Amino acid sequence: MRFRRIEGGSYYSYLTEGCRLCRMGAKMVLFVTGKCPHACYYCPISEERKGRDVVYANERFVESIDDVVDEILSMSAEGVAITGGEPLARLERVREYLEVFSHAGLHTHLYTSIPAEDKILEKLAESGLDEIRFHPPGLENVRAYERPLLRARSLGMEAGFEIPALEFRDDVVEVVNSADAFLNVNELEFSTSNFEELERAGWKPGEFFEAEKSKEIADMYAGRVERFHFCSVRFKEIAQFRRRLIRMAFNLPEFYRVTSEGTVICGLVEGDKEEIRKVLIQMGAEFVEVEEGFEVPVEVAENLSSSFDASLIERYPTHDRTILEKHPLR
Numbered sequence: 086m087r088f089r090r091i092e093g094g095s096y097y098s099y100l101t102e103g104c105r106l107c108r109m110g111a112k113m114v115l116f117v118t119g120k121c122p123h124a125c126y127y128c129p130i131s132e133e134r135k136g137r138d139v140v141y142a143n144e145r146f147v148e149s150i151d152d153v154v155d156e157i158l159s160m161s162a163e164g165v166a167i168t169g170g171e172p173l174a175r176l177e178r179v180r181e182y183l184e185v186f187s188h189a190g191l192h193t194h195l196y197t198s199i200p201a202e203d204k205i206l207e208k209l210a211e212s213g214l215d216e217i218r219f220h221p222p223g224l225e226n227v228r229a230y231e232r233p234l235l236r237a238r239s240l241g242m243e244a245g246f247e248i249p250a251l252e253f254r255d256d257v258v259e260v261v262n263s264a265d266a267f268l269n270v271n272e273l274e275f276s277t278s279n280f281e282e283l284e285r286a287g288w289k290p291g292e293f294f295e296a297e298k299s300k301e302i303a304d305m306y307a308g309r310v311e312r313f314h315f316c317s318v319r320f321k322e323i324a325q326f327r328r329r330l331i332r333m334a335f336n337l338p339e340f341y342r343v344t345s346e347g348t349v350i351c352g353l354v355e356g357d358k359e360e361i362r363k364v365l366i367q368m369g370a371e372f373v374e375v376e377e378g379f380e381v382p383v384e385v386a387e388n389l390s391s392s393f394d395a396s397l398i399e400r401y402p403t404h405d406r407t408i409l410e411k412h413p414l415r
């Protein structure tokens with residue numbers, strides 16, 4: 086079996102379409118609910134989202150479908166990853182979104198911990214789901230997923246397991262092979278919400294908050310199934326996240342300077358908004374109004390620094406505009 090090594094220690098013998106798009110930073114992540122019937126000790130979901138029936142499109146809190154559409158456009162997404170919490174805890178909501186996405190020609194994949202029965206899989210297929218990834222919580226009860234894998238495949242979906250590299254289990258290999266499914270193994274990841282629990286279970290965090298020795302477990306699966314993909318914590322950070330940022334950054338007006346990290350640099354002018362707006366219009370300058378003032382080309386901020394509160398900022402191109410650095414120009 087031939088493996089292809091990619092960034093951050095990830096490698097694969099097979100990439101699903103969902104993974105291929107994700108790797109290009111072209112997948113928007115729809116967090117469809119924080120509700121979940123399970124309580125995996127290693128669950129990485131933040132406290133802010135866990136157990137709450139909230140929707141997020143990437144980092145953006147969603148109040149209506151318009152927010153989701155805006156987010157898709159902001160990154161020129163080519164597909165959507167539907168996750169949670171447990172997406173199937175809100176099946177009708179998932180179906181409504183799926184119908185919108187499939188009409189827009191977006192590829193969809195869904196994560197679930199539920200060995201869904203035929204009827205549910207049929208509804209998902211009807212609504213246009215392209216790919217489904219099962220995760221048996223705690224890697225228990227693995228055989229219960231064989232039938233759903235087979236049924237999903239017979240309905241035309243790409244189907245497989247996506248599991249954290251917690252331990253090596255023969256039954257995972259057996260079910261993947263007998264259902265002719267794919268196997269995605271995630272390097273076990275520390276987050277603020279699971280940190281103590283992972284440490285209590287004996288895992289130690291590495292430089293990128295990956296659990297040390299988790300990759301060794303993933304490697305044990307590699308030669309045992311036909312279609313395998315190991316996704317490292319570092320890969321998620323350096324490739325997937327950064328590439329999404331870059332896509333977003335290039336969709337902003339041209340005056341934003343895009344860095345190789347996918348952040349953007351621009352000027353920020355703060356103060357009396359009406360006064361600043363007048364001056365910017367008189368100058369014929371490009372600007373984008375934001376909550377605290379106006380984002381403008383760097384040179385415009387420099388020109389205005391003697392009359393207004395102007396600075397240079399480096400920020401994420403995301404909807405929440407997280408500012409990483411701010412240098413006052415006076």
Ligand SMILES: C[S@@+](CC[C@H](N)C(=O)[O-])C[C@H]1O[C@@H](n2cnc3c(N)ncnc32)[C@H](O)[C@@H]1O
Nearest residue numbers: 127169170196197198220247248249271273274
């Ligand atoms: C957080 S779950 C949410 C969706 C669904 N509840 C499930 O468990 O599949 C999404 C994916 O994260 C993976 N996962 C869970 N905990 C993880 C961790 N600590 N590190 C890496 N991946 C993890 C799961 O295997 C699953 O494929």
Ligand code: SF4
Nearest residue numbers: 121123125128170198
């Ligand atoms: S099933 Fe998924 S969302 Fe639920 S606790 Fe486990 S990892 Fe978290």
